[in-house]
Amino acid sequence: MALETNSYFNPRGGEVKVSHKHSSQIYCQSSAFNPGISLAGSQDIAFPGDYQHVEARSKVVPHVHHASDFKKNDKDSFHGSASCNSSQSRVSCLVEIPLTTVSESRLKEKKSCLKGKGKYDKNFKIHCDRDNDHHFRIPTNGAHRAQHKACTIHQLRDGRRLHSATNISGSMSVKKEIVERVCDILAKREWGQETVQALSDLDLNLSPFQINEVLKQQKDTERALSFFNWAKDQRGYKHDAHTYTTMLGILGRARNFEALDCLFNEMLREGCKPSIVTYNRLIHSYGRANYLEASRNIFNHMHTVGCKPDRVTYGTLIDLHTKAGCHDTAVGFYDMMQQAGYCPDTFTYSLMIHCFGKAGKLTAAYRLFCEMVDQGYPPSLVTYNTMIDHFAKAGKFDMAMKLYNDMKEAGYRPDQVTYSIMMEVLGHSGHVEEAELVLFEMEQAGWTADAPIYGLMVDLWGKSGNAEKAVEWFNKMIHSGVKANVPACNSLLSAYLRLNSYNAAREVLQSMSKWGLDPSLQTYTLLLSCCKGTEQQQQIDLMLSLKGRIEHPAHTFLCSFLTSEPSDTRSLIRHFFDCMQFEEQETKRGFADSLIDFLHDSGLKSAAGHVWDIVVEKSLYPRAVTDKTPHHWSVNLHVMSIGTALVALLRTLVLFKERMVTSGVAPERVYIITGWGRRSRVAGASLVKHAVESLLNSLGSPFHIDGANLGCFVSKGKPLFQWLTEPQVEQVLVF
């Protein structure tokens, strides 16, 4: 049963749709216009006759939607109303549903009507998609299905054989029951002959719609694919763009790209045209697995096949590139989106605010936040959380608090993310006890602490050097019935390693093993970053003693790296990072940073250099080496450890020298950005900066601090080139 057109209420891009979703449902939906309100709710009401219930649902308006009981009137139709209210506006729709039983042929000539009328506050306007009367029409074939439907439901509940789905297509609840039955069969056992038999016993001709509903509920990839292939073999059945898209999404989520490619080719071969959603899912699947180039290739491919990217396509690409640290590319996609005629909405604005914040461009982020408000797009809870986080991490606590209050004023209640942000900021600025108070406040507000929240408390106390409090919170987590997870164990481990309490650290690792928690790449990063100083060998032993149920690639890698001199270092490193393809870039960067620092510290400079080369090749440091302009080159060592910063600097200087030799042109200026340094305790006293400075000074470099930026060394290109060709410098550069 389809509604031909909707009534649109559109104050600031929000809309209210009233649609006849199905013969048994009326659907009233409103979205996005009030900054203060975010949650959805729905209300089902009893509805006599063929129409089982009317649903008034709102994505935005939480409490006030209303749908009246529909009453039969003397014109042989039902009438009633549905409304959505918010503090700023009210929308209500009067609906009238004729209930005349007509023949199919007559239906085609004369369609029954559903009339809707909008009422609204004076501040907002209603405009209608098709006509000014706010009329919308639905075809309906009335009550003659009711009898059949009742019979089918009865049979389903009876557990007897079902009618063919083609005969019972009229009822949503029956469709749901069929889907549930199929899902039950799939859930009961591993895929096999029994499953196939059980499915064929149902004797159903499932439609692509139903197959898709089943697929959406499948958690197990293999099972989903088996079901998908089973469906394909059913007589008269053909997958459509929806089922292909859902299956592609499942394979993408499981990172099974071989099967994904195969299925996509099959889709094309079968003449099933990929939709915009198909392409968006492919872009997302590849991108989340760090195959960013593949994502961009799909984006380009869309143009060649005439599929115009939409706001979601651009949003996905913006998000992926932000996560990979390629902020400039993300901004490029944002510009492209606008050139393609899409103005940013709340969602896209939030993505870009996140992007600018991650790129360290707080002013640009806030400018965009203000722009979005000016443009009439209310910030969402996510937008507020993001902006608060950026301000807080930059130490602008007054602005963070202002936005926090604005957010509450706009009607949002802080959620777990908001509380986490507040806790983290307090903890990292030395106020761990206040962070505890925020956690209690969170619990009073009705949220329960989960493993990540407990883990955060463990982490904060651990980082403040208080392992006792860290373990106290860890135990609180266990006692509250929350299962420990790997990050929480990592935090406790880190607390002990920080204090050189190796026995306690070993106990944590043993507990992890006992609980079946396998060490993660972060576990190895932690262990590696502690392997320093006089007790280095003891720490290395601890690290190498670590074993999960399945050996982590980092274990194999570090063993072969630390126990003997590997024959082909570069291919070993490359192979390891290939194995880490699906890890988050940030996580891999953390491991690489610890590894290079460790190798540099242990006098294995050559190996450290190889690791740097390969992580650059793998785009783990997309922002490290950039050109401000063609004549202004720079290397950014801002968030690196000392060892990594020095290795990166020397390698980049070699690169700059090669570029000058090849092009025969020296840049006007070259910048070395050290910032305040990740390891710095006191503002302005960056350990990275001092390490870089002493290296440059010891070699008599032409770099110097220029202007107000104390964290930036500058040199002109020509004297730099001369310096780089001096024998004692060349000697240092080769390792």
Add this chain to the structure above:
DNA sequence: TTAGGGTTAG
């Protein structure tokens, strides 16, 4: 016909 896609912290 119905349905399918993108965001924040740890």
